[in-house]
Amino acid sequence: MLLIHCPYCDETLPEAEFAYAGEAHIIRPADPSTLTDEEWRDFLFIRSNARGPHYERWRHVHGCARFFNAVRDTVSDRFLLTYKAGEKRPDLASLGVAE
Amino acid sequence: MMTSQTHDFAADAGARVRVEALAPVARFSLRVRQQGRAALGRALGLDLPERVGEVARAGERAVLCLGPDEWLIHAPEAETDAIAAAGAEVYAEAPHALVELSDREVSFAITGPAAAELLSIGCPRDLGRLAPGRAVRTVFDSAQVVLWRDGAEAFRVDVWRSFAPHVGALLDAGRAEIAAGL
Numbered sequence: 001m002l003l004i005h006c007p008y009c010d011e012t013l014p015e016a017e018f019a020y021a022g023e024a025h026i027i028r029p030a031d032p033s034t035l036t037d038e039e040w041r042d043f044l045f046i047r048s049n050a051r052g053p054h055y056e057r058w059r060h061v062h063g064c065a066r067f068f069n070a071v072r073d074t075v076s077d078r079f080l081l082t083y084k085a086g087e088k089r090p091d092l093a094s095l096g097v098a099e
Numbered sequence: 100m101m102t103s104q105t106h107d108f109a110a111d112a113g114a115r116v117r118v119e120a121l122a123p124v125a126r127f128s129l130r131v132r133q134q135g136r137a138a139l140g141r142a143l144g145l146d147l148p149e150r151v152g153e154v155a156r157a158g159e160r161a162v163l164c165l166g167p168d169e170w171l172i173h174a175p176e177a178e179t180d181a182i183a184a185a186g187a188e189v190y191a192e193a194p195h196a197l198v199e200l201s202d203r204e205v206s207f208a209i210t211g212p213a214a215a216e217l218l219s220i221g222c223p224r225d226l227g228r229l230a231p232g233r234a235v236r237t238v239f240d241s242a243q244v245v246l247w248r249d250g251a252e253a254f255r256v257d258v259w260r261s262f263a264p265h266v267g268a269l270l271d272a273g274r275a276e277i278a279a280g281l
Contacts, residue, residue, distance in 0.1 A: 001223065008151060008166065008167050009151040009152070010151075011151075011152075011228075013224065013237075014223035014224060015223075016223045016238050016241075017223070017224075017237055017238060062236060062237055062238045062243050063151075063166075063235070063236050063237065064151050064165065064166035064167060064169070064236070065165070065166050065169065065236075066166060066167065
């Protein structure tokens with residue numbers, strides 16, 4: 001079982017308390033009605049599918065119930081960092097990872 | 100009081116762990132933003148704890164911080180109306196959501212030297228790191244529970260009424276295995 005650090009509880013807790021919630025930092029278009037079908041498709045469905053460090057959302061659903069963001073290596077399944085929702089996306093160099 | 104399926108736990112005074120269903124209490128969920136916290140705390144006669152997992156007590160009332168803006172209140176059943184009225188009184192000054200959940204959940208007490216061992220059959224948390232006096236929301240065999248640690252060998256589990264037969268039966272099976280020395 002993965003151990004995940006919740007930035008709101010400030011504790012490292014078992015994966016069974018958490019739920020995965022897709023890729024992070026996907027910004028909803030300010031004015032959806034002006035988008036072309038292709039742009040709307042990209043917003044809804046097209047994801048980076050990273051091999052390696054991946055920015056993603058998690059929710060501590062059976063705990064504080066908060067959404068937060070994480071950087072997880074999709075190859076090793078290791079969490080590099082978790083941070084609160086709304087905080088700036090950290091660059092990979094600051095995590096000691098080559099881009 | 101709603102009816103519910105109850106479980107008869109074997110009562111053995113000398114056992115390493117005992118499980119019992121507890122009498123009903125008044126339960127409230129409180130959601131309030133930062134600026135309304137002090138007013139709500141004064142109205143309820145409690146300081147709302149700021150850290151997830153911390154419990155504040157005043158008399159027989161207890162308030163547990165479940166999340167950054169979420170608290171769980173336990174109190175004797177006789178205080179139900181007084182708590183609802185106290186919230187309504189400060190609503191204009193401090194907008195909040197105070198919802199009674201008394202009938203949503205039931206509680207089990209798990210006590211004895213093997214209490215943590217019994218809980219470990221369903222709870223993935225490291226219970227050694229849950230200090231006495233604290234409480235947390237977590238899972239027990241995939242059912243969401245609030246786990247209170249009242250002492251080194253005393254726990255309480257609040258579980259939704261619909262999950263209670265499952266959690267109760269599993270706790271009783273574990274209790275029987277520990278009693279049999281398995």
